[in-house]
Amino acid sequence: MRILFLTHRLPYPPNKGDKIRSYNILCYLIKNHEIYLGSLIDDKNDIQYVAQLQSQVKGFVFETIRSQIKKIFCLRSLLKKKSVSVCYFYSSRLQKKIDALFERIDFDVILCFSSPMAEYYFRSTYKNRAAKPMVRIMDLIDVDSYKWVQYAEQATGLKRLIYHYEARYLLQYEHQIAGTFDHLLLVSEQEKKIFLQELAAPNINVVTNGVNLDFFNPSYPQGYQIQKPALVFTGVMDYWPNIEGVCWFVESIFSLIRSAFPEVVFYIVGSRPAIEIKNLERTEGVVVTGFVEDVRDYLAAAAVCVVPLRIARGIQNKILEAMAMGKPVVTTPQAFEGIKAVPDEEIITAESEESFAAAVINLLKNPAQAQRIGEHARLCVEKHYSWENNLRILDKLLLEPIS
Template structure:
């Protein structure tokens, strides 16, 4: 069996946040086709207990403890070097030495870097002789640009600089590597515009959803909400800035009008490690901040409406796909729907501003059985377009596992499984 080096910026288990969901399913797929050598960082103390589960799928592993204070110091040093802070944040001599020793054996011929900063370990040296795939997932440089637009000076200046430095790095890596992949056609199209010299190497494969796990009608207990309550729910990692910004914007700009019309209405913010700015929202009448929960599904199943009020986003929002898989009506901003080929009005609801959010939410709350048609259409879309096993064939094609792929040519995922363009 062929051997592959897989580098990730975070332990790909448990799959409890967006990046880990994708990297975990990729590892499972890769382990069926390669002897996988995994090198990754661990940035959460709780994740150390899961290393054995991950190692079971690998021929060898190297886990690096990511000390956040040291990583932030490295990121600050990038300012003097006129380089990307994100790249320096994940620069570690121990991991570099492990990669060097592994490649010196000459058995590894393929390498996959998950997220841009991990590509630095394959940039030059023995890595140049490999077939190298970089899964950027999102166009992170554009995400930093969005951060800059939302932050006051001087933080905005720092973030804008990072956007520029990271884009230079992304262009360099895409040109040097054999192929580059993204999480959606929209992300791949944006990157082709940002890095035209790498456009022929750029493709994508969609995320998926475990539709058997996220299924409507499951007997989930205990019920997290008061009996008979109408509830809006927002899920996600609540220490992640786009989610923090979304929760604050919703509570400050949308919630007062909805709560005025429906005094008993509840808004649940469900997700791990809520930042102080999120915890403060629990002081607002009707708003509940749960923190980490053992199972997100009961909160989705019992909600009247799942909201995704993101103003900053790149890639595909798993929170949207999971709610759709459970047959829930989703009300989301255009940013939250980036990369999801759903038709507003048929499979979900689209709100471009506060007024549309209030309008759509009010209509759903007034209905007696709001989920029957739209919820069913949402789940059908997930079953049709967001099956992991089917979508990971795109990854296989990029690594030469399909007959129509070869190391010099990247097969765009849309040729493998056509999907509808977002309307």
């Protein structure tokens, strides 16, 4: 089949949540289909990977956007009562390239990854000129409008007003998508439930994430020298939920752990650390690494992996990766949501500052228990989080007749 796959960011390298999912979907579809890829690039470092993607697909069109300038430009959408996210990820230059593909290729399927990419279908002058109707699939991933509701609850002042605005108008846009596309994809049953609270949509399918079980493996050598015992958090560190969660952990939980284990070190591992994250290094025992070539070096050396997110949507890949490495994970109920793991056997959940600290201290005091939970965690992801198994539903949706 000829499939047009539109992504809001380059689906490579698979080094953050959305790119991990889009890359694995791309790899799955390439095996049996003719893929044409259309992407935006908002990180200049990703330009180096264009040639690699071009070699993998039948056709590839892309455009770059300058993030800071684009954010200022998108403030105009506030006056038009339209989603800021949709404006940010829209490029008229990319639209022309996509329309040129529509003009010369009779696509069987269009698959949009993330809600703003639907705009390229809505604005296309060629979408209704095809010799046969296309199957239209939208991977919403998470319910992004609800994410903005969560942001607004944590914000104050002007930010709070803007976040409420975005939640409202992005929800309207999600409704438009649900009424247009043949199939909607969400990452978990929890996200599906949230979506159905706002709109009765019979065309929702859950396609959960996976993890590369060969890459993230307990057999990875622990050759990297870091101070121990080590607590490790991994993630892109200019992303607000990561910033908020890590700051909460350092400011409210880490001192409780150090009172029991004065030698413990907390490694914050991830690219683009915001100023709030850099400032945390003033706290004794906190190390901010910035970008690292391979997060497995730190995961392999971790005594405990912590995921203290209080704002979380969908499936947390950082949890799956740590579990795949055979590491015990302590996380919040918010970050745990959607993950098929048994609490206290395959993962530890804790909500309050005191209970979170107590859970980490208990694992540090009882390495045999920590090892057992890590081993069970690995078995859990082997059972539930194979990309190959979880993406097979796409085979059915690609062929399903259009209603």
